[in-house]
Amino acid sequence: MKQNVDVVIVNCFDTYEHRAILLKEVFESIGKKVCIITSDYKHIFKMKRDDFPVDFDPIHVYPYKKNLSAQRLFSHYRFACEAIKHLTQEYDNVSLVWFFVPPNSLVKEAAKYKKGNSQVKVVFDVIDMWPESMPISKYKNLPPFSEWGRLRNLKLKVADAVVSECDLYKSVLNRFYDKEIYTLYLAHDNNSLESKPNPPQDRISLCYLGSINNIVDISRICRVIANLDKPVDFHIIGDGEKRQELIDAASNVEANVVYHGKVYDRVEKQKIFDSCHAGFNFMKDSVFVGLTMKSIDYFEAGLPILNTIKGDTWKFVDELGIGVNVGDNSVTADQIMALQKSRKEVRSFFDKNFTKGVFREKVLRIISTLNL
Known part of the structure; x- marks a missing residue:
């Protein structure tokens, strides 16, 4: 027997799960029954998953081992097909399906679903841009990567609404969707600890926070450290395949590296942030992204940023003085020291843009246009 569900959220990746739960909470607060179709695969760790929250409905996907591989594309395609099949066979009286994109193939399959279920409202929530956000500049406009992007772009117009994780993505999406695109930033729970900054004089x-992978601009981080005319303590919170490369490179430019590993305890993490002058928000120039999760963590902690991310973040830093944008020129020790005056403004910026309350208001505004 089919389940009666008002809203179905379709999300392939466990890395987007926090956003899915936030959406679920908003819909449930207005009396909607919600279910989340997800995959049974941990995509970062490349392993099967069996730990799912309540109202999560997992479907099996094919495993893969390499991020840039035919196996990965096939796995995502099969998820898209199976998710739509599951949605059709298992749920009844659905009024809204909110699709997380990527995978891009999900847009194509969702368009087929919409054609046969015109009464159901469809939202595409573009959380990442593939292949645009991948560090493969010289290949992005060549097959098969160009076709990968077309899977998303050609069928965007069937949506009743398109949502973007940042304003930057609109520069691409607006070419294929001629109605308003809504920006919906990531959000935190807003139960932050009090900040008591005590960086050395x-x-x-x-500080560097987050995954240490192939899109982190390690060489630019180390150039900044090397060009400072003061000794540098470099705190690293996180892990990844490039961890040792980052540690070695920073040590080679005479930074005192303090590797904390993965830190989940909020008190311990806040203490580390309070001991720092600024946090690195550096990615390679080839990466197409307007806002990073790590920057929101920094903002919540009241920690100014050193930033190379274009689009939304560059604009925020430039206009509000919540950090320093690092372009071709490097940053000085005096500039970093001066940032300490802006710590309250950094935290205030977080409160105005990245809390659950702000997220809720924006979601309600979006669904008010759908006439559910």
Whole structure:
């Protein structure tokens, strides 16, 4: 027997799960029954998953081992097909399906679903841009990567609404969707600890938070450290395949590296942030992204950023003074020290843009246009 569900959220990746749960909470707060179709695969760790929250409905996907591989594309395609099949066979009286994109193939399959279920409202929530956000500049406009992007772009117009994780993505999406595209930033729970900054006065203390992978601009991080005319403490919170490369490279430019590993305890993490002058928000120039999760963590902690991310974040830093944008020129120790005056403004910026309350208001505004 089919389940009666008002809203179905379709999300392939466990890395987007926090956003899915936030959406679920908003819909449930207005009396909607919600289910989340997801995959049974941990995509970062490349392993099967069996730990699912309540109202999560997992479907099996084919495993893969390499991010840039035919196996990965096939796995995502099969998820798209199976998700639509599951949606059709298992749920009744659905009024809205909110699709997380990527995978791009999900847009194509969702368009087929919409054609046969015109009464159901469809939202595409573009959380990442593939292949645009991948560090493969010289290949992005060549097959098969160009076709990968077309899977998303050609069928966007069937949506009743398109949502973007940042304003930057609109520069691409607006070419294929001629109605308003709504920006819906990531959000945190807003139960932050009090910040008690105590960075050293005789040296510079910097932090890197997050995955240490092939899109992190390690060489630029180390150039900044090397060009400072003060000793540098470099705190690293996180892990990834490039961890040792980052540690070695920073040590080679005479930084005092303090590797904390993965830190989940909020008190411990806040203490590390309080001991720093600024956090690195550096990715390679080839990466197409307007806002990073790590930057929101920094903002919540009241920690100014050193930034190379274009689009939304570059604009925020430039207009509000919540960090320093690092382009072709490097940053000085005096600039970093001066950022300490902006810590309250950094936290205030978080409160105005990235809390659950702000997220809720924006979602309600979006669904008010759908006449559910």
